[in-house]
Amino acid sequence: LRAAFAGSQAGVVFEEEKRFGLVVRLDKDYRQSLDDVKNLSVGLPGGGQIPFSQIADVSIQSGPAQVSREDTKRRITVGFNVRNRDVQSVIEEVTNKIDKQVKLPAGYYITYGGQFKNLEAAKNRLAFAVPVALILIFILLYFTFKSVRQTLLIYSAVPLSAIGGVFALWLRGMNFSISAGVGFIALFGVAVLNGIVLIAEFNRLEKEGISDITERVIKGLQIRLRPVIITAAVASLGFLPMALSTSAGAEVQKPLATVVIGGLITATLLTLIVLPVFYVIFSSQTFKFSFKSKAAKILPILVLLLTGPAFINEVKAQKAKPISLHDAIQLALDSNLAVRAANYSVEAGKALKGAALDLAKTNLDMGYGQFNSYSRDNNFTISQTFSFPTVYINQSKLADTKVKSNEWQLKGSQLEIATQVKQVYWQLAYLYSLQKLLIYQDSLYSGFQKAAELRSETGETNHLEMITARSQSLEVKNHLRQVNADIGISSRNLLTLLNTREALCPVDTVLKRLTYIPATDSFAFIQNPALGYQQQQIEVSRIEKELERSRMLPDFNIGLYSQTMIGTQDVDDLPRTFGRGDRFTGIQAGIAIPIWFVPFTSKIKAAKINENIARINADNYAKSLSGNYHTLLDEYSKYLGSVEYYEKQAIPEADLIIKQSTQSYQGGAMGYLDYVLSLSRALDIKQNYLDALNNYNQTIINIDFIIGKMF
Numbered sequence: 001l002r003a004a005f006a007g008s009q010a011g012v013v014f015e016e017e018k019r020f021g022l023v024v025r026l027d028k029d030y031r032q033s034l035d036d037v038k039n040l041s042v043g044l045p046g047g048g049q050i051p052f053s054q055i056a057d058v059s060i061q062s063g064p065a066q067v068s069r070e071d072t073k074r075r076i077t078v079g080f081n082v083r084n085r086d087v088q089s090v091i092e093e094v095t096n097k098i099d100k101q102v103k104l105p106a107g108y109y110i111t112y113g114g115q116f117k118n119l120e121a122a123k124n125r126l127a128f129a130v131p132v133a134l135i136l137i138f139i140l141l142y143f144t145f146k147s148v149r150q151t152l153l154i155y156s157a158v159p160l161s162a163i164g165g166v167f168a169l170w171l172r173g174m175n176f177s178i179s180a181g182v183g184f185i186a187l188f189g190v191a192v193l194n195g196i197v198l199i200a201e202f203n204r205l206e207k208e209g210i211s212d213i214t215e216r217v218i219k220g221l222q223i224r225l226r227p228v229i230i231t232a233a234v235a236s237l238g239f240l241p242m243a244l245s246t247s248a249g250a251e252v253q254k255p256l257a258t259v260v261i262g263g264l265i266t267a268t269l270l271t272l273i274v275l276p277v278f279y280v281i282f283s284s285q286t287f288k289f290s291f292k293s294k295a296a297k298i299l300p301i302l303v304l305l306l307t308g309p310a311f312i313n314e315v316k317a318q319k320a321k322p323i324s325l326h327d328a329i330q331l332a333l334d335s336n337l338a339v340r341a342a343n344y345s346v347e348a349g350k351a352l353k354g355a356a357l358d359l360a361k362t363n364l365d366m367g368y369g370q371f372n373s374y375s376r377d378n379n380f381t382i383s384q385t386f387s388f389p390t391v392y393i394n395q396s397k398l399a400d401t402k403v404k405s406n407e408w409q410l411k412g413s414q415l416e417i418a419t420q421v422k423q424v425y426w427q428l429a430y431l432y433s434l435q436k437l438l439i440y441q442d443s444l445y446s447g448f449q450k451a452a453e454l455r456s457e458t459g460e461t462n463h464l465e466m467i468t469a470r471s472q473s474l475e476v477k478n479h480l481r482q483v484n485a486d487i488g489i490s491s492r493n494l495l496t497l498l499n500t501r502e503a504l505c506p507v508d509t510v511l512k513r514l515t516y517i518p519a520t521d522s523f524a525f526i527q528n529p530a531l532g533y534q535q536q537q538i539e540v541s542r543i544e545k546e547l548e549r550s551r552m553l554p555d556f557n558i559g560l561y562s563q564t565m566i567g568t569q570d571v572d573d574l575p576r577t578f579g580r581g582d583r584f585t586g587i588q589a590g591i592a593i594p595i596w597f598v599p600f601t602s603k604i605k606a607a608k609i610n611e612n613i614a615r616i617n618a619d620n621y622a623k624s625l626s627g628n629y630h631t632l633l634d635e636y637s638k639y640l641g642s643v644e645y646y647e648k649q650a651i652p653e654a655d656l657i658i659k660q661s662t663q664s665y666q667g668g669a670m671g672y673l674d675y676v677l678s679l680s681r682a683l684d685i686k687q688n689y690l691d692a693l694n695n696y697n698q699t700i701i702n703i704d705f706i707i708g709k710m711f
Contacts, residue, residue, distance in 0.1 A: 001037070001040065001052070003024060003025060004025055004026045004030075004031070004040055005025065005026065005031055005037075006025065007023040007024065007025035008023065008024060008025070009021045009022065009023055009024075010022050010023070010024045034058060034059075034060065037052060037058050038051060038052055038053035038058045039051055039052070039053070040052040042055060079114070082115070085175070086175035086176070086177070087115050087116050087119055088116070088119060091112055091116050095112075098110065118178075119178065122178040122181075123178075126178065126181045126182075129185065130181070130184070130185060133185045133188060133189070134158065134188065137155070137158075137188060137189060137192060138151060138155060141154055141155065141192065141196070144196070145199065145203075149282055150199050150203075153195065153199060153275060153278050153279060153282065154192050154195030154196060154199055154275075155192070155195075156195070156271075156274060156275060156278060157191040157192050157194060157195045157267050157271050157275070158188050158191060158192070160191070160266060160267045160270040160271060160274065161187050161188065161191035161263035161264065161266060161267035162184065162187075162188075162263065163263075163266050163270075164262040164263040164264070164265050164266025164267060165180075165183065165184055165187055165258075165259040165260070165262050165263035166262075167262055167266070168258045168259060168261060168262020168263070168265075169255065169258060169259065169262070171262070172254075172258055174254070174255050174258060176255075177255050179253070179255045179256045180255035180256060180258070180259050182256055183255060183256035183257070183258070183259030183260050184259055184263070186256070186260055187259055187260045187263040187264065187267075190231075190232075190235050190260065190264060191263060191264065191267040191271075193231050194228045194231055194232060194267060194268055194271045194272075194275075195271060195275055197224050197227050197228055197231060198220060198221070198224055198228065198271070198275055198276070198279075199275075199279070201220040201223055201224045202216055202217065202220045202279060205219060205220055213279075213280050214280065217276045217279060217280055220276075221272065221276060225272070228268060228271070228272065229268065231268075232264040232265070232267070232268040235260060235264055236260070236261045236264050236265065239256075239257035239260045239261050240257070240261065241257075242254065242256065242257035243257035243258050243261055245257075320491075320503040320504060320505035321502060321503060321504050321505070322504075322505055322506070322507045323504045323505070323506065323507060324506075324507045324508075325421075325422065325425050325506070325507075325508070326711060328421050328425055328494070328498060328504070328506075329418045329421050329422070329710070329711060331498050331500065332417050332418065332421045332497050332498050332499070333414055333417065333418065335498060335499040335500060336417045336497060336498070336499050337499055338413050338416075338417060339410070339413050339414055339417055341413075342406070342409055342410040342412075342413040342414075343410060345406045345409060345410070346403065346406045346407055346410050348406075349399070349402050349403040349405075349406040350403055352399055352402070353396070353399040353400065353403065355395075355399070356392060356395040356396035356398075356399045357392050357395075357396070358392075358395070359384065359385075359386065360384070360385040360386075360387075362382065362383070362384050363381075363382065363383045363384070363385075363559075364380075364381070364382050365379075365380070365381040365382075365383075366378070366379065366380050366381075367379035367380075367381075367563075372563075372564075372565050372566075372567075373565070373566065373567045374567075375566035375567050376566070377563060377564040377565060377566055378563065378564055379561065379562070379563035379564075380561065380562045380563070381559055381560070381561040381562075382559060382560050382561075383557060383558065383559030383560075383588070384557070384558055384559070385555055385556070385557045385592075386555065386556045386557070386558075387550075387551070387553075387555050387556075388550055388551075388553035388554060388555065388556075390550035390553065391547065391550045391551055391553070393550075394543055394546050394547040394550050395547060397543050397546075398540065398543045398544060398547055401536065401539050401540045401543055402540060404536055404539075405533060405536045405537065405540055408529050408530075408532045408533035408536050409529075409533055411529035411532070411708075412529035412530045412533055414529075414710060415528075415529050415705060415708060415710055416705075417497060418710045418711070419701060419702075419704070419705040420497055421494070421497050421498070422701045422704070423698060423701055424490055424493050424494045424497060425494065425506050425508075426508075426511070426514075426694070426697045426698065426701065427490050427694070427698075428487065428490045428491065428494065428505070428506050429506055429508045429509060429510065429511045429512075430511045430690060430693075430694040430697075431483055431486050431487045431490060432487065432506075432509040432510070432511075433509070433510055433511040433690055434483050434687070434690055435480065435483050435484065435487065436510075437683070437686055437687060437690065438476055438479055438480040438483060439480065441476045441683050442473065442476045442477060442480060444658070444662070444679060444683075445469065445472045445473040445476055445679075446473055447662075448469045448472070448473070448665075448672075448675070448676075448679075449466070449469040449470055449472075449473045451469075451665070451666065452465045452466040452468070452469035452470075452672065465672040468672060468673075468676060469672070469676075472676060491504075491505065511690060511693055511694060511697070512693075513643060513693060513696065513697070514696075514697045514700045514701075516636070516700045516703070518633060518636070519707065522626075522630075523626075524629070524706075524707045525622075525625040525626060525629045525706050525707055525708075526622075527707055527708035528625055528705075528706060528707065528708045529708055530621065530625075531618070531621055531622055531625055534614070534617055534618035534621045534622075535618045537614040537617070537618065538611065538614045538615050538618055540614070541607065541610045541611035541613075541614045541615075542611050544607050544610065544611075545604060545607035545608055545610075545611055548600065548603045548604045548607050549604055551600060551603075552594060552597065552600045552604075554591045554592055554593045554594075555591070555592040556589070556590070556591055556592075557588075557589065557590040557591070557592065558587070558588070558589045558590075559587065559588045559589070559590075560585070560586075560587050560588075561585065561586055561587075561588065562583050562584070562585045563583065563584055564578070564580055564582065564583055564584070565578055565582075565584055566578060566579060566580060625706055628702075628706055629703070629706045629707070632699055632702050632703045632706060633703070635695075635699045636696070636699050636700065636703065639692055639695050639696035639699055640696060642692040642696075643689070643692050643693055643696050646685070646688070646689035646692060646693075647689070650685050650688075650689065651685065651686065651689055653682075653685070654681075654682040654683075654685040654686055655682075657678050657679075657681065657682040658678075658679065658682045658683075661674075661675055661678035661679060661682075662675075662679075
């Protein structure tokens with residue numbers, strides 16, 4: 001078979017001194033089809049021949065085009081390209097999925113090569129090159145300035161430049177790559193130039209006799225400001241074309257240039273601020289650190305500048321903890337500042353109950369002199385004034401009613417916070433559901449874009465289809481970015497309501513319909529705490545009126561006096577002499593009767609007006625609650641019908657439209673305009689369903705607020 005089709009050497013042909021192999025094989029007319037193989041003759045031991053088809057099954061089968069081996073082991077290579085992601089994370093994801101989903105037979109194993117292998121080798125080289133570069137920079141700086149202190153001062157430009165390099169990569173959405181690592185090495189070398197320029201100028205001014213450090217720093221900055229800026233600007237502008245490059249090799253040039261430009265910007269700005277401060281702090285030989293020194297005041301700012309990005313990254317990396325709605329409400333009731341303030345108001349009202357019996361201050365009078373006779377006597381008097389008992393009774397009632405008012409306010413604050421938590425919680429669930437829908441839309445339009453680009457490349461359609469597909473895909477991505485921003489805003493609002501710094505997210509990331517049974521009582525809103533507070537204000541105003549009336553009643557006064565009457569007094573017609581040790585005591589009582597009633601009647605009249613105002617406010621609030629309650633019930637019926645329509649009919653039809661239109665477009669039975677219209681219609685139905693469901697849930701939450709339902 002090999003000799004007939006591939007040829008076999010049968011001998012050697014000599015032409016003078018040249019030698020050629022004589023190859024024998026079938027003529028080309030007998031090497032065209034499968035039948036030529038079947039009819040090939042095979043010699044028998046006895047001398048006869050039979051066709052090849054009688055001793056073998058001849059057919060065309062699929063087989064490996066090439067069997068590759070490495071280290072005496074067969075090898076199969078699976079290749080793919082990585083787009084918009086870094087190679088290492090892709091390999092980690094592939095490794096995890098293979099470990100979980102693929103069971104290899106004994107003797108089989110998987111290795112990764114290509115760009116990943118190059119990455120591993122480059123990382124090992126960078127792990128050696130970066131420390132060596134940093135050490136060499138340090139050594140060269142030390143040889144230049146002959147001072148470890150000044151070398152460390154200039155060396156501070158390295159972390160300051162690294163901050164800008166990392167931020168520039170993040171700002172442009174680039175992953176860390178080997179070229180970016182090389183850029184950091186180049187950046188560290190260029191960044192220290194600014195420090196060399198400044199420190200060298202400071203040293204020169206010191207040699208010229210400027211001993212004051214502050215003056216030396218300010219003057220040095222004035223002189224070297226332009227050279228420092230030019231030093232950084234030259235390198236930055238030189239790398240700018242590489243950072244903006246879009247030609248071949250841009251994937252290697254852009255990370256390197258981005259790191260250098262971003263690092264030099266921050267290194268220049270921070271070096272002009274941080275390096276002079278460090279120089280002032282550490283240049284003095286008599287420097288001593290104390291909490292009252294300037295260094296202690298400046299050091300926290302520097303620490304914040306250097307550790308701020310790491311802290312921000314740590315916060316971003318913090319994984320959000322799921323929390324249920326019930327736990328979120330309970331946490332808000334325990335931690336929210338508005339609720340805690342309302343709790344303190346209740347405690348303050350209870351504390352004021354002890355002030356209901358507010359007796360007037362006790363009077364203590366003392367007299368000394370000649371008020372009885374020529375002798376000098378003394379007099380002590382103690383007295384106490386009491387209001388009419390009904391005043392204290394009404395004050396106690398007023399304190400109790402105010403405590404109840406504060407309790408109603410507390411319930412109102414708790415209900416309001418719980419309602420806000422429910423609104424934000426289910427708004428987040430709506431946004432997460434909308435995010436998933438947009439991701440699904442993005443996958444559909446991305447597939448449409450790829451198909452349109454392929455058809456455009458093969459000439460099956462014009463560029464309009466490709467442009468339409470691209471615009472639809474970009475529109476969905478833009479909407480998705482907005483939804484992601486809304487998720488961040490709502491998450492921060494939730495954390496504010498819960499008064500916590502811990503990253504939290506709802507357990508319910510899929511929007512679902514809330515259960516609600518309409519109340520049969522049309523006056524269910526009477527349980528609203530705000531209405532209870534308004535009604536309680538009527539009672540407060542009534543008791544205030546009774547208190548003002550009771551203050552018109554007389555006040556009482558009772559006292560005790562003790563005095564001396566030095567001299568001779570007639571007692572039972574007999575003269576008797578009294579000295580300082582003899583005291584005369586007695587009691588006195590009085591009553592205070594108001595004779596000018598105008599202030600009291602004015603206060604009573606104002607209290608009556610306040611009572612009428614409170615009653616009108618309560619009636620008005622009750623009517624407003626009633627109107628809002630019945631309006632929300634009508635909205636509930638409206639959204640309920642809309643949600644049921646979408647769930648029973650519209651959503652299944654939308655899924656069917658997407659499935660059939662995609663199949664028709666891929667099969668060529670539908671044009672791209674009809675396909676886009678069908679997709680838009682179906683996806684609009686899905687988004688309208690989410691909007692209707694969100695409005696339905698928010699309406700139920702508002703109804704719960706009206707009827708005073710907290711959980």
